[in-house]
Amino acid sequence: MTGTPSAPRPAPGWIAPAVVALALGGLAWQQWQARVALDALGTAAAANQKVLDEMYAEVTRLRIEQSAGTKGPQALLDKLKVYAPLLNNSRITEPDYQSARKEMEAILRAFATLGTDAWKPVSDRLDKCTPEVEYDEIKWLLEATARIDRDAAKKLVQEVLLGRKFPSPRLRWFAAELLTRIDQTLAQNLLRQILLTESSRGVDPARIAQYGGGIPDKAALSATGFNNFVQWYLRTGDPRMDEVLQQVIARTEHDAITVQDCVKALGARKVAAAVPQIEKLYLNPPNQQENPIFLNYCLEALAEIQGKECKPFLEAALAKSPHEAITRRIQDLLHRIDTGQLDAKKVEQK
16 A cells, blocks of 8 residues: 655754855855955055155155265255255245255155164254254254154154244244144143243243243244144144133233134134133233224134023123124124024033
């Protein structure tokens, strides 16, 4: 007697998930292999690029030496001395400027190939320079030191920024920019120190004594243009910036433009804690001079920080406005509040 055929057994329930897991695992393995290969290619490309850059810099150095008629650092120093003033000459045409800028970059690149062997010749040349006569050359020699030995350059540039070497306000501002590029944290600390110990009136001996290391040369102090330190400080992104800016605007020794730049920054950064100080500055401006530009910056900063919540202060200020330009600015801000353009309270940045 022939039996009826039995139905096929169903596949166990774990097989389908296992197949999916194996497929996903295989895909992950392929992706990992591809990433490893890509990383290896990137590393090889970077190594190749470094070799090419070094070869290019070496060829550049040989070209400069040939054109200068001398070899080594002296050839580069001679060329740097020629091109430095051209890059600060307002009469030079744009094509000539770009040509000189390109040649200066080649000189700096060539200095980098010499490395620490070039440090002493550059240092010796710097020792012979004075800010009054060789400002442009000093500037580019400092750039060269950063290409030659970054750690040693940081120490040198720090002394320039603090006004203890090559005393010159312009060189201090240049040093601020250069140091921000090569050591941002150090630039933050030093520019913070400058803002808290100096002003357009000079140095506060009691405050600077807390930092040690001596005081700036008198020739390095900024009777005018001290606000440039504020601008370079803002570029450092110091995490203590809000606190420092508030300390600056609270001190009566600072000139109006320095305070004004700090007020603008506090408004842009939406620092709510600064509102009482800015209101006080509007009511009692530096030197009791009702400068419409300064007062309008105070009003705009309050509007940026508070939004519509500054309306009562603006209305009170409008009633006592001392100048037509201020009246127009207050009316514009009130209009923006009434039309909803300033209806949201800003969030203070941390």
